[in-house]
Each structure stands twice: as structure tokens, then as C-alpha cells.
Amino acid sequence: MINRPVERLSAPLLADHLHDRLVEAVIFGDLPAEARLVEDSIAEQYGVSRSPVRDVLRKMEAEGLLTREGAKGLNVAPISRRDLDEVYLCRIPLEGIAAAEAAVNRSPDGVEALEAIYARMREAQQAGGVRDYFLANVAFTDAIHAAARNATLVRLLGGLSKQAQRYRYAAYTMFPHLMDLSVEGSRKIVDAIAETDADRARSVTETLIKQSWLTIRDCFHD
Amino acid sequence: MINRPVERLSAPLLADHLHDRLVEAVIFGDLPAEARLVEDSIAEQYGVSRSPVRDVLRKMEAEGLLTREGAKGLNVAPISRRDLDEVYLCRIPLEGIAAAEAAVNRSPDGVEALEAIYARMREAQQAGGVRDYFLANVAFTDAIHAAARNATLVRLLGGLSKQAQRYRYAAYTMFPHLMDLSVEGSRKIVDAIAETDADRARSVTETLIKQSWLTIRDCFHD
DNA sequence: CCGACGCATTTCGCATACCGTATACGAAGC
DNA sequence: GCTTCGTATACGGTATGCGAAATGCGTCGG
Numbered sequence: 001m002i003n004r005p006v007e008r009l010s011a012p013l014l015a016d017h018l019h020d021r022l023v024e025a026v027i028f029g030d031l032p033a034e035a036r037l038v039e040d041s042i043a044e045q046y047g048v049s050r051s052p053v054r055d056v057l058r059k060m061e062a063e064g065l066l067t068r069e070g071a072k073g074l075n076v077a078p079i080s081r082r083d084l085d086e087v088y089l090c091r092i093p094l095e096g097i098a099a100a101e102a103a104v105n106r107s108p109d110g111v112e113a114l115e116a117i118y119a120r121m122r123e124a125q126q127a128g129g130v131r132d133y134f135l136a137n138v139a140f141t142d143a144i145h146a147a148a149r150n151a152t153l154v155r156l157l158g159g160l161s162k163q164a165q166r167y168r169y170a171a172y173t174m175f176p177h178l179m180d181l182s183v184e185g186s187r188k189i190v191d192a193i194a195e196t197d198a199d200r201a202r203s204v205t206e207t208l209i210k211q212s213w214l215t216i217r218d219c220f221h222d
Numbered sequence: 223m224i225n226r227p228v229e230r231l232s233a234p235l236l237a238d239h240l241h242d243r244l245v246e247a248v249i250f251g252d253l254p255a256e257a258r259l260v261e262d263s264i265a266e267q268y269g270v271s272r273s274p275v276r277d278v279l280r281k282m283e284a285e286g287l288l289t290r291e292g293a294k295g296l297n298v299a300p301i302s303r304r305d306l307d308e309v310y311l312c313r314i315p316l317e318g319i320a321a322a323e324a325a326v327n328r329s330p331d332g333v334e335a336l337e338a339i340y341a342r343m344r345e346a347q348q349a350g351g352v353r354d355y356f357l358a359n360v361a362f363t364d365a366i367h368a369a370a371r372n373a374t375l376v377r378l379l380g381g382l383s384k385q386a387q388r389y390r391y392a393a394y395t396m397f398p399h400l401m402d403l404s405v406e407g408s409r410k411i412v413d414a415i416a417e418t419d420a421d422r423a424r425s426v427t428e429t430l431i432k433q434s435w436l437t438i439r440d441c442f443h444d
Numbered sequence: 445c446c447g448a449c450g451c452a453t454t455t456c457g458c459a460t461a462c463c464g465t466a467t468a469c470g471a472a473g474c
Numbered sequence: 475g476c477t478t479c480g481t482a483t484a485c486g487g488t489a490t491g492c493g494a495a496a497t498g499c500g501t502c503g504g
Contacts, residue, residue: 013487014487014488015487015488038454038455038456039455039456040454040455040456048488048489049488049489049490050456050488050489050490051487051488051489051490052487052488052489054277054456054457055276055280055487058277058280058281059280059284062281062284062377062381064374064377070496071455071456071495071496071497072454072455072456072496072497073454073455073456083373083374086372086373086374086375087374089319089323089372089374089375090316090319090374090375090378093315093316093319094312094315094316097311097312097315101311150308150311151305151308152286152305152308152309152311152312152382152385153308153311153312155284155286155381156312156378156381156382159284159377159378159381160374160378163374235457236457236458237457237458260484260485260486261485261486262484262485262486270458270459271458271459271460272458272459272460272486273457273458273459273460274457274458274459276486276487277457293465293466293467293485293486294466294467294485294486295485295486
């Protein structure tokens with residue numbers, strides 16, 4: 001065997017670790033769009049068997065990160081403006097609902113968690129750490145989803161948010177000023193949720209995501 | 223081996239066949255809510271190995287038909303009004319978008335296909351065949367999704383529609399008059415799409431689904 | 445020089461076997 | 475009699491091997 005394992009995975013639930021690694025690799029572009037993925041190669045690289053790899057690849061397919069090329073293997077999903085538009089067409093109303101539900105089911109703990117993550121976002125923004133900002137921003141989104149207390153909604157957003165994160169990370173890298181827009185909008189979202197104002201939470205969320213969309217769109221004018 | 227296979231599956235893509243069978247069983251209630259599913263037993267029943275069974279169960283989990291009980295196995299997802307509300311909260315805007323996009327991307331073939339399925343729905347309604355009506359109605363929904371020409375939207379709806387179908391079938395069985403409401407609303411949807419009126423397509427779709435929701439809700443007042 | 449057939453390779457689908465863990469039941473001790 | 479510990483068992487996670495379908499390439503014939 002020529003290829004040494006890139007990194008040996010630790011014991012508990014190989015598949016979960018592997019999933020995280022591969023998702024990261026796709027979102028951050030280490031695995032470029034259209035890259036071919038072969039079960040055997042991945043298994044060999046990470047020093048595991050094909051079984052967990054199969055599970056992971058199927059899951060990532062469901063998350064929209066991979067596309068199946070007929071009888072051949074899987075590819076990293078292509079990046080395109082068309083795809084971006086598809087994702088955001090769905091994402092806008094769903095994130096709006098999540099914010100509205102988070103406001104309806106508002107809890108002191110939930111708001112506190114949001115404030116904490118918002119603080120992380122501000123710090124990263126002022127430090128100019130694009131990757132740190134991105135990670136905090138993802139956590140912020142996840143916290144709102146969790147606060148919505150709606151398992152079905154979370155499940156659906158799970159099949160969309162990973163796909164969206166690819167575009168978001170790329171956009172933050174290209175247009176760091178997008179962080180300003182994001183911080184400003186997030187402030188409004190936290191306030192609306194804290195005040196239990198579901199309609200305003202929905203509308204500021206939808207507005208923010210629409211604006212982000214238009215900005216990101218400029219990066220991918222195929 | 224004591225248990226004879228319930229039914230032996232044919233060759234091409236065992237997993238797909240198995241998936242269809244199990245999804246059917248859940249939607250039509252042959253596998254009741256909360257029923258425990260064990261990989262070994264399913265494999266034995268259908269005369270296949272655990273590998274395809276695992277794939278299928280994971281897929282059905284993503285479709286919201288099964289829930290994972292921690293380290294233990296999978297159960298058929300519970301039926302509850304709470305769950306119904308969650309599903310429809312997401313389904314209303316997504317189906318609305320699908321109808322609107324179907325109108326935007328209107329094609330003569332697409333409209334023709336919708337009309338054909340609509341005719342099937344009418345026939346089944348007048349014959350009083352609840353199951354036939356249900357099947358035609360599902361086909362109608364799928365045709366609109368396909369006509370929207372949006373892979374991401376189809377993927378998301380795929381993670382929701384199966385779950386919704388459980389409630390829809392149960393509701394048609396209990397309230398056959400729901401068919402009248404459905405036929406009437408579907409007529410309006412086809413017309414709006416045929417006229418390329420996206421806004422009207424969205425609004426009549428959302429109205430129909432909301433009305434269905436309220437009707438179904440009466441069946442599941444936990 | 446071009447096209448068609450056939451072989452080798454790639455890659456996935458499915459089967460089978462093993463292992464670790466979590467649960468439940470029974471026995472032993474307090 | 476109740477609690478607790480150990481063992482048996484059931485189940486999912488993982489490893490591995492085999493076979494079939496599709497693809498690409500090379501060669502042979504026109």
C-alpha cells in the first residue's frame with residue numbers, strides 16, 4: 001500500500017468523525033467542486049473499511065454536498081449560480097420560519113446562548129478572522145434552528161444548510177465586508193427573538209438572507 | 223432458518239425495491255407507528271442481507287418515516303398532531319414555491335401531464351376509490367415538483383412528502399369528503415400553472431394545503 | 445484512417461463474518 | 475427481600491470478499 005492514511009480516526013463512531021472531516025473538506029474547498037470520490041480510496045485514506053464510508057457518502061448525498069453520477073461514482077456537487085439560486089429560494093422561507101418559531105418558543109437560556117454566539121461573531125469580525133467568523137456564524141444559525149424546537153424543520157434545514165455553507169464560506173473569503181452586513185442583521189434577529197416578535201424575526205431574517213444572497217451571487221456569475 | 227421470506231425481491235437494485243416496500247408499509251399503516259425495526263429481522267423477512275437494509279433504513283430516517291432511538295434500533299416515527307403541525311408548517315411554503323416555479327417553467331408537456339393525472343384523480347374520486355385517489359394525488363404532487371425543475375427543492379420535498387403522505391392517506395380514509403376539497407383545489411392549481419401565473423399558483427396551492435391541514439388536524443387531536 | 449468489437453479495469457452492490465457495547469435477567473450477598 | 479454485580483444475549487458498527495455492470499482502451503478489420 002503506497003498511500004499512508006492521511007489521519008487515523010479515533011474509535012467512537014468512525015462514521016461520524018469521517019462525516020465531519022469530509023463535510024469540512026467540501027465546505028472549505030479542500031475537496032474542489034466536481035472532484036471524484038471513490039469509496040475505496042476514501043476508505044484507504046482514512047484507514048477504515050468501506051462500510052462507514054458508504055454510510056457517510058450517502059448522508060452527504062442527502063445533504064446536497066455530493067451528486068451521484070449514474071452507475072459511476074460520486075462527485076462533489078458543482079458550484080453554480082443556478083444551484084445557489086435553488087438553495088436560497090428554499091432557504092429564505094425556511095430560515096424565516098425557524099426565526100419566527102424561535103421567537104415563539106423563546107427561552108431565557110436560548111436568548112443567552114444567541115447573545116454569546118453573537119459576541120463571538122463580533123469579536124471575529126473585528127479581528128478580521130474570516131474562518132472564525134464563519135464558524136461562529138454557522139453556530140448562530142444552528143442555535144436558531146435549535147431554538148425553534150421543531151424536529152422536522154431542523155431535519156429539512158440540515159439537508160440545505162451544509163450546501164449553503166459552501167457558498168457562504170466562499171463569499172466571506174471573497175467579500176469580507178459581508179461580515180458587516182451579517183453582524184448587523186444578526187443583531188436585529190436576536191432582538192426580535194428576545195422580544196418574542198415572531199413576525200419581525202421572520203422578516204429581518206428573510207431580509208438578511210436575501211441581501212446575503214444578492215452579494216454572494218456576484219461571486220458566481222457563471 | 224425457520225421464517226420463510228415474506229416475499230423474495232427481484233434482482234435490479236434490491237435496495238430500491240425494498241425501500242418502496244417498506245415506505246408503502248409505513249404510509250399505509252401496515253407497519254404501525256412506534257413499531258420497532260431490527261435490521262436482522264427485515265433482512266431475513268425479505269431474504270436479503272443487512273447491507274441493503276441498512277441503506278434503506280437510513281434513507282427512510284432521512285425521509286422522516288423512522289426515528290433513531292439512540293444506541294438502540296429504529297422505530298416507525300410516531301404519529302401526533304405536534305408532528306403533523308411541524309410537517310405542514312414546512313410543507314406549505316415549499317409546495318407553494320414548487321407550484322410557483324412550475325408556473326414559471328411551464329411547458330405544454332408538463333401541463334398535459336398534470337391534466338392527465340388530474341383526470342385520474344377525478345375518476346377515482348367519482349368511483350370512491352380512496353386508495354386510487356390517494357395514489358393519483360401523490361402522483362399529482364410529484365408531477366408539480368418535477369415541473370418546478372429545481373433539484374434542491376425536489377430533494378427537500380423528498381424529505382417531507384413521505385412523512386406527509388402518512389397523514390394524507392389516513393385522513394382520506396377517515397374523511398373521504400377531503401377528496402372533494404382536493405379535486406377542487408387541484409383544478410385551480412393546474413389552471414394557474416397553465417396560465418403561467420406564478421403568484422396565483424402559489425396562493426391557491428398554499429390555500430389548499432392549509433385547508434387540508436386543518437381537516438387532517440381534526441383526526442389527530444392528541 | 446476510421447469504426448467496431450472485445451478485453452481489462454474500475455467501482456459499486458450485496459453477502460457474510462466479527463466485534464464492541466448496551467440491556468436485561470438471574471444469582472449472590474447484604 | 476432488596477440491591478448489586480456478573481453474565482448472557484441481542485443488536486448495530488465495522489471489516490472483508492465476491493460478483494456484476496459500466497467504462498475506457500487497445501486492437502483488429504474495413
